[in-house]
Amino acid sequence: MSLAVLALAGCVAAFFAALMVFQRSLYAAAICLLIVLLQVSVFFFFSGAPLLAFLQVMIYAGAVMVLVVITIMAAPSQVSDPWSRTAVPRWLAVAAVAVPVAEAVAMAWSSGAASLPAAGISLQPSIASVLFGPYAAATEAVTLLLLLAGLAMADEGARR
Amino acid sequence: MTWAVWAVTGFLFACGAAMIVLRRQLLAMLMGLELMISAVNIALVYYCSRYADGETLASVLLIIAIAAAEAVVGLSLILKVYEAGREVETESLQELKG
Numbered sequence: 173m174s175l176a177v178l179a180l181a182g183c184v185a186a187f188f189a190a191l192m193v194f195q196r197s198l199y200a201a202a203i204c205l206l207i208v209l210l211q212v213s214v215f216f217f218f219s220g221a222p223l224l225a226f227l228q229v230m231i232y233a234g235a236v237m238v239l240v241v242i243t244i245m246a247a248p249s250q251v252s253d254p255w256s257r258t259a260v261p262r263w264l265a266v267a268a269v270a271v272p273v274a275e276a277v278a279m280a281w282s283s284g285a286a287s288l289p290a291a292g293i294s295l296q297p298s299i300a301s302v303l304f305g306p307y308a309a310a311t312e313a314v315t316l317l318l319l320l321a322g323l324a325m326a327d328e329g330a331r332r
Numbered sequence: 333m334t335w336a337v338w339a340v341t342g343f344l345f346a347c348g349a350a351m352i353v354l355r356r357q358l359l360a361m362l363m364g365l366e367l368m369i370s371a372v373n374i375a376l377v378y379y380c381s382r383y384a385d386g387e388t389l390a391s392v393l394l395i396i397a398i399a400a401a402e403a404v405v406g407l408s409l410i411l412k413v414y415e416a417g418r419e420v421e422t423e424s425l426q427e428l429k430g
Binding site (some may be wrong): 231 | 337339340344348351360362363364366373374377378381387389390391392394401403405407
């Protein structure tokens with residue numbers, strides 16, 4: 173069953189990635205990107221990396237997309253065409269909502285049972301030992317990078 | 333299975349590259365970049381699950397964090413361009429103004 177969900181996630185991701193390229197409206201392109209990012213997290217989950225799937229949803233589909241939408245809202249009017257004018261077919265909007273729901277049900281149904289032969293939850297502990305072992309310097313550097321990036325956005329807010 | 337993963341990741345990467353090349357809006361180009369990074373992450377996670385390699389999983393986690401930082405800095409630069417009231421098309425951003 174999980175291979176079927178993987179195939180569904182791959183097809184939906186490819187479809188909405190292609191749709192995203194041709195969207196005139198930035199809103200529509202952002203929605204298409206959000207759906208692709210959710211499919212990527214489904215792929216991570218069924219590849220045996222539930223932690224990465226969670227982080228993908230939290231960081232990418234959550235935080236980054238919120239910033240993208242805020243930036244679109246802050247854009248001059250001619251850039252941010254309202255979503256309504258893009259005339260997205262209703263069936264496509266329904267499919268865009270139904271597919272993640274079906275995948276969430278599949279994830280809940282199979283939670284823990286990794287699909288690919290070599291994958292497994294055993295990979296999870298090795299992430300921590302790698303991050304704070306041989307990759308400790310890189311981990312600290314990325315942590316500082318995130319702090320500085322936060323300051324970039326904080327500076328933006330302080331000026332307003 | 334491997335060819336299917338390569339097909340999806342290649343297609344996503346190509347769509348992201350097309351966004352960067354074809355679109356002139358800064359924000360659309362940044363979204364294309366996010367798509368390209370996600371495509372690379374799919375390939376990395378697939379191979380690390382095939383060969384049970386925890387190190388690749390850790391590097392994907394670092395890539396996600398770095399890409400988030402890159403998106404934040406990119407978006408704050410785009411907000412500054414909007415705030416300066418300048419054109420948002422890439423052709424008009426020819427020189428740096430203080």
